[in-house]
Amino acid sequence: MRRIAAKFAASLLLGSALIHPADAQAAPKPSSSQLPANDAAIDARVEALLAKMTAEEKAGQLSQFFYFAQIPAMAKGVDDQIAAGKAGSILFTTDPKLLNRAQKMAVEQTRLKIPLLVGFDVIHGLHTIFPVPLAMAASWDPKLVERSQAVAAQEARAVGIHWTFAPNVDVALDARWGRIVEGAGEDPYLGSAMAAAQVRGFQGSYIGAPSHIIAGPKHFAGYGAAMGGRDYDQSEISENQLHNFYLPPFKAAIDAGAGNIMAAYMALNGVPAAGNHRLLTDTLRTEWGFRGWVVSDAGGVDALRTHGIAKDGTEAAVKAISAGTNMEMVPPGQKAHMPSLAAAITEGKLTTAELDAMVRPVLAAKFRMGLFENPYVDEARAAKVLADPAHADAARAAAERSAVLLRNEGGLLPLDRKKVRSLAVIGPLADSQRDMLGPWIFSMNNPSAESLLAGIRAKVGQGVTVSYSEGVRIPARVNPSPFDMMDGKRTKPEPIDEDAEIAKSVALARQSDAAILVLGEAQNMSGEKASRASFDLPGRQKELLDAVVATGKPVIVVLMSARPLAVQDSKAAAILDIWYPGSQGAAAAANLLFGDAVPGGKLPISWVRSAAQAPMTYARLPSHDPTDAAKRYQEGSNEPAWPFGFGLSYTSFAYSNLKVLTPKVAPGSPVNITVDVANSGPRSGDEVAQLYIHQKHGTSSRPVRQLKGFERVTLKPGEKRTLTFTLSPEDLRYWSDATRSWIEDSSDFEVWVGGDSTASLGGSFEVGGR
Ligand code: NOJ
Secondary structure, eight states: OOHHHHHHHHHHHEEEEOOOOOHHHSSOOOGGGGSSOHHHHHHHHHHHHHOOOOOOHHHHEEEEEEETTSSSSHHHHHHHHHHTTSSSSEEOOOOHHHHHHHHHHHHHSSSOOOEEEEEEEOOSSSOOOOOHHHHHHTOOOHHHHHHHHHHHHHHHHHHHHOOOOOOOOOSSSTTSGGGGHHHHHHHHHHHHHHHHHHHHHHHTTTTTTTTTOEEEBBBTTTTTOGGGOOOOOOOOOHHHIIIIIISSSHHHHHHOOOOOEESSSHHHHHHHGGGGGGGIIIIIIIIIIOOOOOOOOTTTHHHHHHHHHSSSSSHHHHHHHHHOOEEEEEEETTOSSSTHHHHHHTTTTTHHHHHHHHHHHHHHHHHHHTTTTOOOOOOOHHHHEEEEEEEEHHHHHHHHHHHHEEEEGGGOOOTTTTOOOOEEEEEEETSHHHHHSSSOOOOEEEEEOOOHHHHHHHHHHHGGGEEEEEOOOOOOOOOOTGGGGGGGGOOOOOOOOHHHHHHHHHHHHHHHEEEEEEEOOOOOSSSSTTTOOOOSSTTTTHHHHHHTTTTTOOOOEEEEEESSSTTTTTTSSEEEEOOOOOOHHHHHHHHHHHHHHOOOOOOOBBBBBBBBOOOSSOOOOOOOOGGGTTBBBTBBSSEEEEBTTTOOOOOOEEEEEEEOOOOEEEEEOEEEEEEEEHHHHHOOEEEEEEEEEOOOSSSSSOOOEEEEEEEEEEOTTTOOOEEEEEEEHHHHHHHEEETTEEEOOOOOEEEEEESSTTOOOOEEEEOEEE
16 A cells, blocks of 8 residues: 555656646546556456356457547537447547547436547647657657657646657658658667657556556557558568567556557568467467557558458458457447447357456456546546646647757857847748647647747847748649648638749848758658658759859758768758747747757667658668679769768767676676766757667677666856666567577677767777687
């Protein structure tokens, strides 16, 4: 009991920085059911309920329906399912009043009064929008990420959501794949840190913690390796890559306590995800000890038919259940297949024990979340939580800390307000509010953002003349995004004369002390169904950029995108990548441009020069001919424009004195390394010190470099800090296809610490001895 109380107190503390005092007072006192429930008590309640349930009611708990409650015609069919006890869960409604209404049907009209579990894609905020997850990874700041997702959870829980389909922990080496925006980029170590931080942020310290929701890492597994970067296409991943690249962030999320996991859509090595017994049962449950439930992706159970491993819906449901998928996410207009499980039992295709095993964790989640005691939310309180100003502060901090400064020739940035009296703000994204928010944001949650133009105007006030020209338009996608309709009604903008706009942009730049070009991709060019075959700036943006640069005025490019764009050859003096920065992105970017915040983010991806270089990882294997490893293409370098881990600051940092305190250790022992990092420049700033290793020989060929440690530190000018990194045996372990097992070789290792993946300050150590 004392342990429970301590755990509960810890969870309150965790959230304390984020809970506005007024909100903390308004929050209802946790009832005993909101304390971390003891497993035996939960199990007993689950068994007692299960014993009362018919096979049809059990199958109902395994069906989750898309529920657009605000559109009565679409809601009707699902209302009927809820009232008939045939829906265990719903998704896609975020209005507390409509959610209370749905719960009322489940709780008052069904025989067993089982409340609904409400899911939603809370990816980077619900109402207060944070930078997209790829940007959050660029902060290299797991604590910030945890705090941000705790805010998102607080808003979601307040409106009646219990579970998010996040974090997306898909490692992605190929930025053609639009969903790279949702993950932490190319690296499994950084990805694991971000996965665990997000799970902690969403869930708090236990499932059912007040103001928190259940996390569902996705998409299990290998979705990020979609062939050719084409969303939904098959993934073909070697055992080596699966274990060493794609699975670690999932394992980290499960170790952090994630209560749910979502199976992917696609086939991995020929096996469709929702029917993949090896992954969903052998790896997830047997090896990793996962005790939560698996949901299919939308239509993922039916997809066992379209993928060609089930002849009909019943077989699809039986195969999904037998593989380890507990719950079917049923898209609008599709028939649920889980109800056919009742007949499958009668026909001997499935046993009651097998069905019960899949229902248990779903019921357990409902008990843990306290839904039987408290299925409803307080609508007035929900409105207050969404309006909490502390949330906006958190979003601004996140946007400031995730921006990456790619170039800053002659120290052009930060702009000096005393010297810059006139600014030309130019570009198709300069005056866009919607694009600041990024993908996976829905108008029904009433999110808002200022445009960067408005943010700059607010920052400089009356004293500086700010002129604006759109310049060019980003052409609409050839295959439209299915998510555009979730943006609500939008008026189509008047067409522009791009030749005239480019001329106007040039004229404005000529009249100004500096030009800020806000370029990139529209937000709907990233996300689901948003693959690209080119990383060129879309439309005539390059022409616009070149024309403005040709004026000879200082040019700053502010980039908005979630994939590398080919800007490296432009002659712009400064390039600041703000990704899609969220609700407070305009204020954050203005702070960064004028030096009220200092960029400290680092790339979570290698910034390839063109789509032709994808896929790319800095962690490639050595080859038989390492001498020209950077020149594999006839056209020249195959190195990225900017390496993984790269990012500049308004100050500079110097690394020295790398010491391996344990130069020779036995296998299974930790290795300790210290290094000094000093701020060698004129102002305070943040540096992300990164540690990379290379194993020189052993059972398998090992990457030329692998990230195995990092720390973001703030240093004043002249300040020096000694950082300590400890490599655990886990860090030196890897999956070898030679032995088909995890191993730690006795070997010699190189180690480097520095500000990106090309760090040159190195040392060495030896594990074992031969
Ligand atoms: C399909 C997406 O792949 C998944 O990530 C998402 O959670 C579901 N749709 C629900 O929106």
